Amino acid sequence: DTGVSQDPRHKITKRGQNVTFRCDPISEHNRLYWYRQTLGQGPEFLTYFQNEAQLEKSRLLSDRFSAERPKGSFSTLEIQRTEQGDSAMYLCASSLDGTGVETQYFGPGTRLLVL
């Protein structure tokens, strides 16, 4: 399967713990996005990368959240000192920029539950 993959698929953690999620995009895609989605809501933009450069970060994102894409391929999203309000589905998407029109392909998501 050459689609977007995410790991883990589910994560249960206690409040105050740190968690890290990984996303492997479609191999030739140069853009990578992180979204957060809660029940009944649409994807909420968190941040995106063009290759290894983080080009934009949502103002809604607190400093407890950090994302990296060190080699321009896979990306990690870390949440430090998790809070119950961080419980959500974290979606990763990738796309190929430069074609004039961008289509985002989503991974299956990581569902986080903070107890």
Place this chain on the structure above:
Amino acid sequence: GQQVMQIPQYQHVQEGEDFTTYCNSSTTLSNIQWYKQRPGGHPVFLIQLVKSGEVKKQKRLTFQFGEAKKNSSLHITATQTTDVGTYFCAGGAGNNRKLIWGLGTSLAVNP
């Protein structure tokens, strides 16, 4: 800032009835894309529209992009239970081409 509004938020239909969801942008879009998310799943790309007034069809689904490139619609003819899910529109605008997402329309179909 740029916003994409989507209505209705929810729609409940009997199987066989038609369904339409509308998407409106506060600014002119370079393109509009539609995604479907099944319950428990992730958004899956359906289609993209680029040209003013463009209409595209996929079996029972008809997608339109407005003349001013600020609105779009998705129409499903004779809904089936397999159409259940949330339909999102996402518009491309600006030089960075980042998509601006609507909040989605959740469709429920009674068999």
